[in-house]
Amino acid sequence: MIRIKSAFASGIHAFPVDIEVDVSNGLPQLILVGLPDTSIKEARERVRTALKNSGFHIPPDKITISLAPADVKKEGAAFDFPIALGILACHGIISPEKLAGHIFLGELALDGTLRPLKGILAITTGLKESSFVLPAENGEEAALTKDITVYPVKSLQETVAFLMGNQRIEPLRNLPYKHKAPSQYLPDFSEVRGQQAAKRALEIAVAGDHKILFIGPPGSGKTMLAKRIPGILPPMNSEEVLEITKIHSVAGLIPHGSGLIETRPFRAPHYTASAVALAGGGSSPRPGEMSLSHGGVLFLDELPEFRRDALETLRGPLEDGCITISRAKNQVTFPAHFLLVAAMNPCPCGYLGDTRKSCRCSLATIHKYRSRISGPILDRIDIQIEVPALSFQTLTGQEPAESSADIRSRVGACRKIQRSRYRQKPYRTNCQMSPRDMKAFATPDAAGRKLIEMAMKELRLSARAYYKILKISRTIADLAACDQIQSDHIAEAIQYRSLDRQWWS
Numbered sequence: 001m002i003r004i005k006s007a008f009a010s011g012i013h014a015f016p017v018d019i020e021v022d023v024s025n026g027l028p029q030l031i032l033v034g035l036p037d038t039s040i041k042e043a044r045e046r047v048r049t050a051l052k053n054s055g056f057h058i059p060p061d062k063i064t065i066s067l068a069p070a071d072v073k074k075e076g077a078a079f080d081f082p083i084a085l086g087i088l089a090c091h092g093i094i095s096p097e098k099l100a101g102h103i104f105l106g107e108l109a110l111d112g113t114l115r116p117l118k119g120i121l122a123i124t125t126g127l128k129e130s131s132f133v134l135p136a137e138n139g140e141e142a143a144l145t146k147d148i149t150v151y152p153v154k155s156l157q158e159t160v161a162f163l164m165g166n167q168r169i170e171p172l173r174n175l176p177y178k179h180k181a182p183s184q185y186l187p188d189f190s191e192v193r194g195q196q197a198a199k200r201a202l203e204i205a206v207a208g209d210h211k212i213l214f215i216g217p218p219g220s221g222k223t224m225l226a227k228r229i230p231g232i233l234p235p236m237n238s239e240e241v242l243e244i245t246k247i248h249s250v251a252g253l254i255p256h257g258s259g260l261i262e263t264r265p266f267r268a269p270h271y272t273a274s275a276v277a278l279a280g281g282g283s284s285p286r287p288g289e290m291s292l293s294h295g296g297v298l299f300l301d302e303l304p305e306f307r308r309d310a311l312e313t314l315r316g317p318l319e320d321g322c323i324t325i326s327r328a329k330n331q332v333t334f335p336a337h338f339l340l341v342a343a344m345n346p347c348p349c350g351y352l353g354d355t356r357k358s359c360r361c362s363l364a365t366i367h368k369y370r371s372r373i374s375g376p377i378l379d380r381i382d383i384q385i386e387v388p389a390l391s392f393q394t395l396t397g398q399e400p401a402e403s404s405a406d407i408r409s410r411v412g413a414c415r416k417i418q419r420s421r422y423r424q425k426p427y428r429t430n431c432q433m434s435p436r437d438m439k440a441f442a443t444p445d446a447a448g449r450k451l452i453e454m455a456m457k458e459l460r461l462s463a464r465a466y467y468k469i470l471k472i473s474r475t476i477a478d479l480a481a482c483d484q485i486q487s488d489h490i491a492e493a494i495q496y497r498s499l500d501r502q503w504w505s
Helices: 043-053 080-090 122-125 134-141 156-163 196-208 220-228 238-250 275-279 308-312 314-321 363-371 375-379 392-396 404-423 435-441 445-461 465-477 485-494 498-503
Strands: 002-010 011-024 029-033 062-068 132-137 149-153 212-215 297-300 321-325 332-334 339-344 382-386
Touching: 002 080, 002 122, 011 122, 029 043, 043 080, 043 321, 062 080, 062 297, 062 404, 080 156, 122 134, 122 238, 122 392, 132 134, 134 149, 149 156, 196 212, 196 220, 196 382, 196 404, 196 465, 212 220, 220 339, 275 308, 275 485, 314 321, 314 375, 445 465, 445 485, 465 485
Parallel strands: 029 062, 132 149, 212 339, 212 382, 297 339
Antiparallel strands: 002 011, 011 062, 321 332
16 A cells, blocks of 8 residues: 655645555456545546556556545545556555655646646645645746745656656745736826815725725716725735735636735626625635735725625625635635725716716615615725716816825825734734724724714714724824824714715615
């Protein structure tokens, strides 16, 4: 019997697998046990054909392959390569001692070459092993993990020659990160005319990581504002870079040789996206748009046009920063902490309250349109801001607008204050502040307390809205470099919740 090490990725986590191969007398067959999924069961034909086409003669024996631990469902095609090597070792073509100390991963083509895999970075960073033998196209991605050695191979024949000492393969270790050159053109806020209130709200949202909803007629600049958010987002630290890259690696979205993802993601799914597309899932759970936007921005344009069940999947991630996908035999958790930016029209035709064009929607139609967004979802959106249509004079004005660089510098200073304040906490932004810590960090002065008490009564705000007002006020105070939350900070924060009564009461 031969034992060989391998692994697979479940979500962004790695699970080691011991593959045991035994050859005995009996009817010629290849038996797979250990809860393999369909893709692994199909490995029987791929492995047999790959061995034959690689020039290895395997006697027609009974071959039993066990994937341990037996109580964990295995998935993916990463076991083709180690199964084939185990069979070769059982027949004396490879010395079993040569297999020790390595983890083998790879999908076999019928000609014996190795195909690249998804989620390699999640596996290499999740295991404590120091040596991996895997497809050459995954070599650079795997070698981004520190303190491991990667042997990139192209085929079964090359692997056998390498293991038997007949061919040298140059190992990859601690490859330097490939820093991408910044884009020559990023949409800049200086190109946006007017909309000072919306820009201010967006600056607060990015500075404190608060969710934001734009409401305005078509052509008022909602999408234009959202697309300029990447230019004011703070840079990522090394932990964020690695986690975001792992998610995209599992999803198979990392081009060959591109290295780590060093720019925060900006995802803008179409409103026809299903609940699975947003949340992730499938028979073998894969990350959806919410996880792919982790650490960055999820922009939902035409928010009421999204399916109700799709929008309701936002509830958990907006509160917890992660999403758990449960299946009958396994459960996968993906990170999903993102800045939600949503946009919608005030009514189906889009011209309610617009001075340029009259609205033709009935009250019942308007109510039905707005009710597509449930109260719990709306309650989880921190900032709600109207984006009115612009006048001709504003559009053609020559007054220079503030650039993204200026806004980004203020956002960076505000984030620095938050990192210092929460250095002993599991969170780093005001949006994530727990109710327990709000007494220490978000207590307003006497005037501010009276003001928020009046707002709770007049606007009939929920307890969640109360805490969100305090969190937004804390961010506004940080942008002003004030230690104490004052009444003017509370007043500005309240105006970002006034739509609760105006629009949905």
